[in-house]
Amino acid sequence: NEELMINSEKLYIAGQLAAGIAHEIRNPLTSLKGFLQLITTGRADNRNYYDIMKSELVRIEAIVSELLMLSKPQVYDLAEQDIRKMLSETVALLETEAILHNIEMVLQMDQQPLWVMGVENQIKQVFINVIKNAIEVMAHGGRITILADLEEGRTVTVSIHDEGPGMEKEQLSKIGQPFYTTKEKGTGLGMMVTYKIVDNHHGQINAYSQTGEGTTFYIRFPSSRAQPVLPAIS
Numbered sequence: 050n051e052e053l054m055i056n057s058e059k060l061y062i063a064g065q066l067a068a069g070i071a072h073e074i075r076n077p078l079t080s081l082k083g084f085l086q087l088i089t090t091g092r093a094d095n096r097n098y099y100d101i102m103k104s105e106l107v108r109i110e111a112i113v114s115e116l117l118m119l120s121k122p123q124v125y126d127l128a129e130q131d132i133r134k135m136l137s138e139t140v141a142l143l144e145t146e147a148i149l150h151n152i153e154m155v156l157q158m159d160q161q162p163l164w165v166m167g168v169e170n171q172i173k174q175v176f177i178n179v180i181k182n183a184i185e186v187m188a189h190g191g192r193i194t195i196l197a198d199l200e201e202g203r204t205v206t207v208s209i210h211d212e213g214p215g216m217e218k219e220q221l222s223k224i225g226q227p228f229y230t231t232k233e234k235g236t237g238l239g240m241m242v243t244y245k246i247v248d249n250h251h252g253q254i255n256a257y258s259q260t261g262e263g264t265t266f267y268i269r270f271p272s273s274r275a276q277p278v279l280p281a282i283s
């Protein structure tokens with residue numbers, strides 16, 4: 050019956066994810082084991098291996114931290130937040146990294162507070178993940194434009210536009226799949242976590258991309274001070 054089917058589908062997805070995680074963590078573990086063996090048999094100068102071993106550990110740590118984001122309890126820290134404050138703080142946090150990449154971040158926001166119900170750290174994580182991706186794809190620098198306003202009196206909309214290489218349709222459809230990455234040091238988990246958090250907040254996320262032009266992400270949350278929709282007067 051239907052309920053059973055839904056359950057087996059969930060189990061299938063959980064199985065896929067578990068297989069992906071196991072695979073992604075086993076690779077750096079295998080490499081760590083190999084280096085440890087080389088060191089204990091005294092076959093090489095240990096020092097050369099420490100850096101590689103450390104970067105493998107950092108990789109495992111990054112994967113585990115991102116996966117933990119998915120399981121964080123959230124109901125406890127639920128509170129009304131001004132999206133503008135969270136965006137300003139996120140931009141401030143990423144400013145140094147942007148400057149290092151020769152990137153200018155432009156932030157334009159509504160004069161009025163943009164209230165949403167949510168978990169501060171999670172919503173910030175969404176902005177961090179999307180803006181970080183924008184920074185990482187703009188190899189030659191440029192501008193990231195971030196806009197925030199209230200749509201139709203009830204939807205808080207944030208758009209994040211970059212001048213990166215953009216994506217083909219096929220690439221675009223793969224975003225958010227666990228472990229999908231085109232980066233040498235990527236985890237491919239950032240956008241999966243992002244989608245999950247946005248969904249938990251009853252929000253929506255859409256991406257528009259044009260190769261050679263750049264990418265824009267639209268992130269929408271229901272306003273917690275939504276104006277009542279008045280019946281149309283005819």
Ligand code: ADP
Pocket residue numbers: 178182183186211213214215216224225229230231232234235236237238239240241264
């Ligand atoms: P990671 O950043 O570790 O690769 P993400 O889940 O954050 O993992 O992103 C997955 C992939 O989506 C990236 O590797 C990249 O190919 C693509 N991507 C995400 N954001 C952008 C962007 N703004 N422009 C181009 N490609 C992007």
Ligand code: MG
Pocket residue numbers: 178181182239240
């Ligand atoms: Mg990322």
